Amino acid sequence: MTEAALEHARLLELVAAFADGELSRDQGRVVREHLRTCARCGRELALQQDLARALAQEPVRGSSADLRRRVEQIGRANPRRGASLWNRGRAATAAAAMALIGVAGGIVLRGQRGDASRPVAEIPMFHDAIADCRRATARNFPRKADLQAVGEGLEFPIRALNRPDTELFSTWKTTLAGAPAAGLAYRWRGIVVVQYLVPTELIRRPPEVREALRGAGFYATSEQGRGIIAFVADGCGTLLMADASPEELRRLM
Structure with a gap:
């Protein structure tokens, strides 16, 4: 795995935290800049937002x-x-x-x-x-x-x-x-x-x-x-x- 690919993977993993507003100001700025040019991370952001909306409507169930x-x-x-x-x-x-x-x-x-x-x-x-x-x-x-x-x-x-x-x-x-x-x-x-x-x-x-x-x-x-x-x-x-x-x-x- 190249260094560039690993760096992209790190940014991709920050997208979910970005969607939930859990990143620091500096981290959020880096992710926003990346999202402007990366379609894959844009799709991941949309997925996380859809997931959050779906989970918000689901009741919490414990294991049987x-x-x-x-x-x-x-x-x-x-x-x-x-x-x-x-x-x-x-x-x-x-x-x-x-x-x-x-x-x-x-x-x-x-x-x-x-x-x-x-x-x-x-x-x-x-x-x-x-x-x-x-x-x-x-x-x-x-x-x-x-x-x-x-x-x-x-x-x-x-x-x-x-x-x-x-x-x-x-x-x-x-x-x-x-x-x-x-x-x-x-x-x-x-x-x-x-x-x-x-x-x-x-x-x-x-x-x-x-x-x-x-x-x-x-x-x-x-x-x-x-x-x-x-x-x-x-x-x-x-x-x-x-x-x-x-x-x-x-x-x-």
Whole structure:
């Protein structure tokens, strides 16, 4: 993906926030200038405006008890095999993460916009998260630092997953799609889970994710058992990436 194409993708993702009046004055000015010459982004703006009008007329529906039971049954029917990674040290942890990232580039976002769904690598937030995770893996993951130090200078709270079955072993600061972010890596049920904490406006930029957040409250996608989940909680956006199904990752939300 060229730098020009990536820059256009970043501007395209700002269109939805522009439609809702959520951009800063400077960001809004940049998007308005871009819309004057870009027909594709103009169509995206019209789509977002139509979507907002349609959603405003729809009642909010929670998930049914039957759906929740089926999600839990899927997770129980596909248990993780063993927990061999727990005692194999950081090298095995890195290998597991590399397996996760190796397939992530081929994951396709599905179900939100039909044929208009884009590969993850074409969405700046995911593109940068995948690249950043590759770098962390190549370094065998940075050492774990105090969360207060990781969050210094960030304008959103840094909260690790609070579960007895997760082990936080790495933390670092990074940048995703031009926004400051924090990376945290965990061992969980024999696999590696990478969590990115980002500003809420960043998590809402991609139209696919934005529409899912409006409807279900989270975005999830999977390919060959590997998954990514995006959601907003505790005042920040969260990405979870792992060699696991979205149903399993939802247990960490």
